[in-house]
Structure formats: structure tokens, C-alpha cells
Amino acid sequence: MHRLTVGFNDEQVEWIESRADAEGRSNAEIVRRVGEGDLVVTSDIPLAAEVIDKGAHVLSPRGEVMGRETIRARLQMRDFMETLRGSGIHTGGPAGLTHADRKAFADALDRYLA
Numbered sequence: 001m002h003r004l005t006v007g008f009n010d011e012q013v014e015w016i017e018s019r020a021d022a023e024g025r026s027n028a029e030i031v032r033r034v035g036e037g038d039l040v041v042t043s044d045i046p047l048a049a050e051v052i053d054k055g056a057h058v059l060s061p062r063g064e065v066m067g068r069e070t071i072r073a074r075l076q077m078r079d080f081m082e083t084l085r086g087s088g089i090h091t092g093g094p095a096g097l098t099h100a101d102r103k104a105f106a107d108a109l110d111r112y113l114a
Contacts, residue, residue, distance in 0.1 A: 027047045027050070030047065031047070031050045031051060031054065034051045034054050034056045035054070035056070036054065036055030038056045039056065039059060039112055040056050040058050040059075041060070041061060042060070042061075043062075043094075045071070045078045046075065046078075048066045048071055049071045049072075052068055052071050057112065058071075059112065060105075061097060062097065062101040062104060063107060063108040063109075064104075064108075065108060
């Protein structure tokens with residue numbers, strides 16, 4: 001896990017980059033540290049659900065905002081796809097990030113910071 005703390009508009013911004021681990025320690029540490037109103041950038045749906053429950057905002061690397069209204073449906077779809085993979089059906093993975101994805105992320109981040 002890497003950590004970087006910087007100042008931004010007289011507020012402290014903490015950047016934590018974690019790598020997945022088998023025991024889920026990285027996610028547990030993020031959930032432990034997150035507070036109401038914090039922003040978490042992740043494509044990990046279960047992590048997103050946990051931090052949303054704590055009042056954090058979630059943004060995917062593709063610029064998709066995840067909130068209380070949408071996270072349960074995303075969890076259900078993730079679990080369904082995991083069941084398919086577990087039964088031997090090849091579901092493929094997510095497409096690579098495109099320029100449009102990067103722009104959507106930058107735009108969503110700008111809206112959050114404004």
C-alpha cells in the first residue's frame with residue numbers, strides 16, 4: 001500500500017494506492033480510514049458498497065459515479081457474473097480504458113472538486 005498526503009485548497013488530501021491481496025487487508029484498511037464525504041476511486045464493487053455505506057462518494061476509473069441508488073444493482077450483477085464464471089462460462093473482462101473513459105473520469109472528478 002502506498003500513501004501520499006498533499007495539500008489542496010487549504011485541505012489535506014490523502015492518496016492511498018493499494019494492490020489487491022488475498023486476505024482483503026487493503027480494502028479493510030481503506031474502509032477503516034474512509035469518512036463521510038471522502039472520495040474513493042475504485043472499480044471494486046464490494047469496496048464501493050462498503051465505503052458508500054460509510055457516506056463516502058465513489059467514482060470509477062471510467063468516470064461512473066456510484067451511489068446508494070445504484071450500488072446494490074451493481075453488486076447483484078457482479079455476483080451473477082461471478083456465478084457464471086464459477087460454473088465455467090467465460091464472461092470476458094472489462095474493455096480497456098479509452099480516451100472517452102479518461103475524459104469522463106476527469107469531468108466527473110472536476111464536478112466533485114467544484
